[in-house]
Amino acid sequence: MSDTEHIGHRIRKYRKIRQLTVRQLAAEVKVSLSTLEKYEQGSRVPPPGVVAQLAMALRVGPDRLTGQPYWNGAETSEQVQGIIPDLRRLLLTYDNPDDLLVAPRPLPVLAADVDRISEMRRDGQYVALGPLLPGLLAELTHVALGGDPSAARRPGELLERDRRDAFRHLSLTYRAVNSLAHKLGYHDLSLTAVERVQWAADRSGDGLLQATAAYLKAGAMVRMGSYASGRRLLEGLIEEVERMAPERSLTRDHMAVTGALLLKLAILEVRDGHEDRAWARLAEAAEYATWLGGDTLAYETSFGPSNLRIHEAAVLIDSGDTARALARVREWGREQDAEEWEPPADLARERASHHYIDIAAARLAEGDRSGAHRDLVRARELSPVHTRFHPTVRATAATLVRLDRHQDDTLAGFARWAGA
Numbered sequence: 001m002s003d004t005e006h007i008g009h010r011i012r013k014y015r016k017i018r019q020l021t022v023r024q025l026a027a028e029v030k031v032s033l034s035t036l037e038k039y040e041q042g043s044r045v046p047p048p049g050v051v052a053q054l055a056m057a058l059r060v061g062p063d064r065l066t067g068q069p070y071w072n073g074a075e076t077s078e079q080v081q082g083i084i085p086d087l088r089r090l091l092l093t094y095d096n097p098d099d100l101l102v103a104p105r106p107l108p109v110l111a112a113d114v115d116r117i118s119e120m121r122r123d124g125q126y127v128a129l130g131p132l133l134p135g136l137l138a139e140l141t142h143v144a145l146g147g148d149p150s151a152a153r154r155p156g157e158l159l160e161r162d163r164r165d166a167f168r169h170l171s172l173t174y175r176a177v178n179s180l181a182h183k184l185g186y187h188d189l190s191l192t193a194v195e196r197v198q199w200a201a202d203r204s205g206d207g208l209l210q211a212t213a214a215y216l217k218a219g220a221m222v223r224m225g226s227y228a229s230g231r232r233l234l235e236g237l238i239e240e241v242e243r244m245a246p247e248r249s250l251t252r253d254h255m256a257v258t259g260a261l262l263l264k265l266a267i268l269e270v271r272d273g274h275e276d277r278a279w280a281r282l283a284e285a286a287e288y289a290t291w292l293g294g295d296t297l298a299y300e301t302s303f304g305p306s307n308l309r310i311h312e313a314a315v316l317i318d319s320g321d322t323a324r325a326l327a328r329v330r331e332w333g334r335e336q337d338a339e340e341w342e343p344p345a346d347l348a349r350e351r352a353s354h355h356y357i358d359i360a361a362a363r364l365a366e367g368d369r370s371g372a373h374r375d376l377v378r379a380r381e382l383s384p385v386h387t388r389f390h391p392t393v394r395a396t397a398a399t400l401v402r403l404d405r406h407q408d409d410t411l412a413g414f415a416r417w418a419g420a
Contacts, residue, residue, distance in 0.1 A: 006398050007051075007391075008042040010065050014058040015040075029053040030273070042402055045361055045395040049271030049318050052225035061187065062223065066391035068185020070419055080127050084186060086134040087177055090141070091192050094199065097141045104139035107166055114140075114169040118300060121176045124350035124386025126183055133177055140170040144200070164205045171200035171209060175300065178216060183389050194220055207244045208257050211237050212299045215257075218264055227272040234265045256298035259288035263303070263311045270318045278315050282308070295347060302348045309341065310355045313362075322362035329359060353383035354390075361396050369400055373411050380414075387418070394420045 015025050026036040031050065038044035039054075046054065055062040063069070069081065090097075104110070113136050120129040144166035178193035194216050201213035214237055221230035238261050245254045262285035270278035285308055295304030309332060316325035332341035343352040360375035376397060379387040387393050397411075398420035404411055 006042040006402075007046065007065055007067070007395050008040040010067065011036075011046075011054055011058070012040045014060055014064065018058055020058075025054070025057060028057045042399055045364060045392065045399055047318055047361065048223070048392070049225075052223060052271070056225045063185055063187050066185065066395075068187070068391060070185060070389070070394075080130050080184065083130045083134060084181075084184075084189065087137075087181070087193075088189060090134060090137045091174075091177070091189070091196055094141065094196050095145070097138060097145070100138060100142055104142050107143055107162055107169075110136065110140055110143065111165070111169050114172050117176050118172055121179050122297070122300075122302070122348040122350055124183075124353060124383035126180050126385045126389070129176060130180055133173065133180065137170070137173055137177070140166055140173055144170050144203070164203065167200045168204040168206055168209060171197050171204060171213060172300065174200055175213075175216065183386065185389075185391070191220055208241070208253055208299050211241050211244075211257055211261075212301060215261055215264060215301070218261075218268075222264065222268045222271065225271075227268055230268050231265065231272075234261055234268065237261050238265075252292060252296065253298040255288045255292055256296045256301055256303045259285045259292070259303040259308075260301035262288070263307065266311055266315055267318065270315045275315070275319050278319075282312055282315065285311075295344065297348070302351045306343050306347050307351060310343065310351065310358075313355065314358055317358055317362050322365040325362050326359070326366060349383045350386045353379040353386050356382070357387065357390055357392050357396075361392055364396055364399060369403060372396060373400055373408075373414065376414060376418075380417075393418050 015022070020028075022036055022040070023033055026033045029036075029050065030053070031039075035044065039046050039050075051062050051065055055065055058065075113132070117129055117132055117136065120126075120132075144163060174193050174196040178190050178197060181187070181190035181193055194213075197216055198210070198213040201209045204210075214233060218230045218233045218237070221227070221233065238258055241254055241258050241261070242250070245251065250258065262281045266278045266281035266285065269275070269281060285303075289303070289305045289308045292304055295302070295306050309328075313325045313328060316322070316328065329340045333339055336342065343355055356375045356379035360372040360379065363369075363372040363375060376387070376393060379390075379393065397415040397418045400411055401415045401420065
């Protein structure tokens with residue numbers, strides 16, 4: 001691996017293109033001069049919020065700094081990019097699809113496939129998931145726009161109900177496309193998929209599905225550093241979910257969706273420099289988690305006590321308090337009679353994997369290189385494909401290799417596996 005491949009080199013390259021000194025760029029993104037120098041040298045990994053700030057200051061997309069989409073290592077062996085052209089075509093022709101060679105399968109059969117891909121998405125099984133998406137999208141689009149042939153003989157009102165159901169499943173399938181595109185680094189395709197999620201959700205007649213579709217859009221805003229817009233959207237969604245609850249009495253689904261919105265808002269606030277607001281939002285989310293009493297997957301949102309803890313650690317890491325984040329993980333671990341907290345086995349594997357990726361970056365910032373490597377390996381055990389394509393994993397693994405004076409073959413092997 002050459003120095004030209006790490007994120008710090010890209011930061012330095014675009015800084016010079018924009019004719020900014022290190023001091024000027026550090027002041028603009030509100031980090032210390034020494035911290036920015038470490039980013040550029042490749043001895044420290046910038047957290048996602050800082051990457052978004054740097055990208056805005058340098059007037060490039062975050063993918064320019066992370067180097068996505070990747071075309072080496074994992075991508076060469078997995079060949080998952082082969083479906084991207086088909087997905088682009090399907091998202092372009094979403095309301096005027098190409099003809100099918102055969103009639104679409106019955107809606108209940110398609111719905112079962114949607115359940116399957118949703119589970120695969122939650123576990124980060126993108127290589128296996130990808131080839132299933134184009135055909136399923138094409139069939140669901142025809143059913144939603146033209147009606148399921150098997151339902152055509154039913155009364156009109158039942159046909160309309162089925163069509164709304166088809167749009168609901170189409171929205172969930174577009175969500176899987178969004179996840180796939182985002183994880184692979186095709187951010188333009190991801191943003192288009194988010195719009196299609198909303199388009200289909202709006203036609204489903206399901207208010208909570210519409211809210212979770214808008215939640216995805218807010219997440220994209222957070223990643224791009226559009227904090228004011230994202231804040232308005234998320235705060236409006238929280239109010240809307242409360243209004244749509246029967247007699248303002250929140251059901252479990254309403255509480256789960258509201259909790260997920262609050263967690264996203266907490267991340268937004270800490271990345272926007274409002275740590276006090278972030279903790280206030282986490283406190284609100286904690287109340288909903290307590291009422292729910294356990295982890296849920298309502299409307300494909302992973303919310304509950306476990307995800308609350310994952311976000312609490314993420315807020316600390318994004319605020320730069322990596323030592324406190326690691327201390328909290330140890331504190332929670334005592335409840336499990338363990339050295340450190342481990343997400344429950346039934347939590348979405350991608351969500352749990354993401355936690356270990358965050359903690360690995362925190363350990364590296366604290367100088368615990370062996371611990372960082374150990375957490376990256378744990379992330380891979382939980383969700384190999386998600387870990388392999390994650391930009392923070394690549395940056396962390398590459399930094400560990402550069403700092404490794406003992407030439408650890410195990411560490412080098414992990415870095416090669418990750419394409420770092």
